[in-house]
Amino acid sequence: AQKITQTQPGMFVQEKEAVTLDCTYDTSDPSYGLFWYKQPSSGEMIFLIYQGSYDQQNATEGRYSLNFQKARKSANLVISASQLGDSAMYFCAMRDFYNFNKFYFGSGTKLNVKP
Amino acid sequence: DVKVTQSSRYLVKRTGEKVFLECVQDMDHENMFWYRQDPGLGLRLIYFSYDVKMKEKGDIPEGYSVSREKKERFSLILESASTNQTSMYLCASTIPQGGYGYTFGSGTRLTVV
Numbered sequence: 001a002q003k004i005t006q007t008q009p010g011m012f013v014q015e016k017e018a019v020t021l022d023c024t025y026d027t028s029d030p031s032y033g034l035f036w037y038k039q040p041s042s043g044e045m046i047f048l049i050y051q052g053s054y055d056q057q058n059a060t061e062g063r064y065s066l067n068f069q070k071a072r073k074s075a076n077l078v079i080s081a082s083q084l085g086d087s088a089m090y091f092c093a094m095r096d097f098y099n100f101n102k103f104y105f106g107s108g109t110k111l112n113v114k115p
Numbered sequence: 116d117v118k119v120t121q122s123s124r125y126l127v128k129r130t131g132e133k134v135f136l137e138c139v140q141d142m143d144h145e146n147m148f149w150y151r152q153d154p155g156l157g158l159r160l161i162y163f164s165y166d167v168k169m170k171e172k173g174d175i176p177e178g179y180s181v182s183r184e185k186k187e188r189f190s191l192i193l194e195s196a197s198t199n200q201t202s203m204y205l206c207a208s209t210i211p212q213g214g215y216g217y218t219f220g221s222g223t224r225l226t227v228v
Contacts, residue, residue, distance in 0.1 A: 004157075006157075009155070033214060033216075035216050035217075037216075037217075037219075043203065043221060043222045043224075044219065044221050044222070045205065045207075045217070045219035047216045047217075050214055050216060052214060091157060091158065093216075093217075095216075097211075100146065100163060100165050100171060101146050101165075101209055101211050102148070102160060102163060102173075103148070103160075103207075103209075103216075103217060104160075105150075105157045105158040105159075106157055107155055107156060107157040108157050
């Protein structure tokens, strides 16, 4: 069963504007971790940000923030002040602490930043 | 700098060949994983290993096998390559600790002709 849903296959954003990439997840476990990864055209997967299920505050890492709404089971990534180098695929992932630490990935969102 | 190294960046193999994809990590990680990535499907788990000589099937194990004889090395084997196994293959490793993500290899783009 699919556990991570990213409903935006592709998005455009103007340079210097903010953009939100959507992610919803499904789990009945009380403890889990949510991650966002960036994959540029070169193919490497780059870790961006992490949110634990018990964290009270939304995670932030520089221009990245995670809008965590636990009751709605959503973990949207917000990128502020978009840059051309932000053009990439973005994957939301959930870590299953109870099942060998497997990660479940969404299908990804292709972000294009326009100059 | 911690690393997960995949032996080949690009591979072209013929249908029916036995194919070995190698992954080595230098971080003493217990858990290692093999995914394939296809457009529109995201990353799908093929096999994983939580310890030496231990292996578990992921979501799409058919047509694949794995080997983990040493902690640092996790090999993916395509017993008889088929064209529908043309894909990007990603290896990853991690430790069983909350908040710790995957460290990924750079990927192997396999084409089966």
